[in-house]
Amino acid sequence: MQDTRQKIIDAAISVFNDDPSAALERVADKVPVTRRTLHRYFNDRNDLLTACSHDIRKRCSEAMDQVFQQPLELIVQLEQALYAAIDCGAKYAFFHKLHGSEGHRHQHNNNDCATYDAMHERLLQFIVQLQDAGIVTKHVTAAWICDFFTGVVNTAVKALASGTVAEQSQKQFAWFSFSNGIRG
Amino acid sequence: MQDTRQKIIDAAISVFNDDPSAALERVADKVPVTRRTLHRYFNDRNDLLTACSHDIRKRCSEAMDQVFQQPLELIVQLEQALYAAIDCGAKYAFFHKLHGSEGHRHQHNNNDCATYDAMHERLLQFIVQLQDAGIVTKHVTAAWICDFFTGVVNTAVKALASGTVAEQSQKQFAWFSFSNGIRG
DNA sequence: TCAATATGTCACACAAATGAGAAATTAGTC
DNA sequence: GACTAATTTCTCATTTGTGTGACATATTGA
CATH class of the missing domain: 1.10.10 (Arc Repressor Mutant, subunit A)
Known part of the structure; x- marks a missing residue:
């Protein structure tokens, strides 16, 4: 057990x-x-928090890694990345909360922090790449699109949890709103 | 004082x-x-919570009310509603948390709950109206668009707080992503 | 059936958060 | 400068959360 x-x-x-x-x-x-x-x-609360942090890194970050390694069209990669983040569910949101909260001393030497930074940075660079390729709009900044990405993931997770959206529609709706929301 | x-x-x-x-x-x-x-x-924690709830109802809900009473084009009303919600900032997000959390016994006879229900219901009906008028897509449900609305508001508020977006761009970006995200 | 492992129950010491009384202090106001 | 109201400071009792020890009770697998 x-x-x-x-x-x-x-x-x-x-x-x-x-x-x-x-x-x-x-x-x-x-x-x-x-x-x-x-x-x-x-042992204590902090021990549990650390375990959570590790678990998130392992599952969430590795899932994203896998997506970006696949030889797919850029836009399809982005789509898969969104789905991967949604599958991670609350983990993805908590990842951001942990490393963005006031109390958290974010230090790059810490493994979890470094992984978070890497994941975030890659998504950002990926979006810049898509902007340069003319696939997504330049009317908004890449940083905003990153936040928007996280926002849509959160919305999708919450919507499913609260029952306002069916499991079958969840990802479809999320990608619809996200992809249109970043197109010129 | x-x-x-x-x-x-x-x-x-x-x-x-x-x-x-x-x-x-x-x-x-x-x-x-x-x-x-x-x-x-x-007096105690609960007293403070109640005061918060009342304050939110007053400011947030009334701000939304005002928007919907203005004789504007439907799509412009929606835009103004988004801006109003963003201006309410954390209040709007907290409104949803309060009435959607597990611990909360949501009862319609309670004034705050009723106001929340009314606000939510009106937004929902408003979106249905926009769908019927062919202004927003029917590819996604009105319920999803409601959640998406809240999600974009949260994203905008967080983005401003964390400094990833300038105050001048905040609403512009939010409306760009939201409006495109709900168009066919 | 037996032993090993996992979980539950109860009791305890300790730390932290809560709520309130009484007196000292500050900030305006006349 | 004295008066008043708001706030701080200090104190205290009570409650709630945390972490642990000793032991009882399942659950599992040989």
Whole structure:
């Protein structure tokens, strides 16, 4: 039953994503598991946070990596990147929150921070490339498109969770709005 | 100096928006004011939350109301609604969080809930109207466009806060991406 | 069935957050 | 300069969250 660890991490990401200071009991209840059990896997709150950070890096960043390595048309790569981010769900959002929050001391030597920086930078450069190729508009900055990308991912994840969109439509709608939203 | 109360509410909305379980000290520090002073204006945490809810309803919802009452072209109304929501900033986002969170018992008899429902419903009906008029696409559902609307507002607010977009460009970029994102 | 492993229960010490009283301090106002 | 209202400072009791130890109770697999 070693997948309890993973369940706890998933629950923690989900809970902390919309309430960073939530009590550990909230995480435990969500698994569901006793708080005592949670503490058997993670020494303290910070330990759990670190585990979350690692897990996110592994799953989310590697998923994005894979997309950009495929020999596809640029625009199709972007589409796949969006889908990959949506599949990561709350993880992708939490990745940004973690490294963008005030309390977080973002240092590039830290592995997780470096990975975050790399992922973000690649997406940014990729968009610049698309702009230069005339595939996406130059009416808005590449930085805005990056934020917009994250925003659409969040919207898609929340929409599915709240039930306002069917699972089958989720990615389709997201790509529709995103791709049109960045075209001249 | 009765505007201390308002300052506290504004700080609370901002803090609780990205950390609902944050300590009251965080709110007090942000004003800045002593925690003791905060407690003189609000009996307890829940009291403050209620005040936030009321404040949001007043400012945010009324701003939207005003837009829809103006005799403008439909698409221009939508544009103004987006700008109004962005101007409300974190308030608009928090409005959704409050009434969409798990812990919240959403009951229509409650005034704040009713106002939220009304605002949301009107936006939804407005979009349906735009779809029927052929102004916005029917490739995606009106419910999705509602979520997308909120998503773009959030993105715009965050982008400005994090400095990735200039204040002058914020609304322009947001409307560009939103309006294109919902056109066929 | 037995042993190993995982989880639950209960109890505890400690830290942090909450809420409030009383007196000192500051900022305006006349 | 004295008065007033708002705020700070300091203090304290209470509650809530955190982390751990000892032991009981499942669950699993040989």
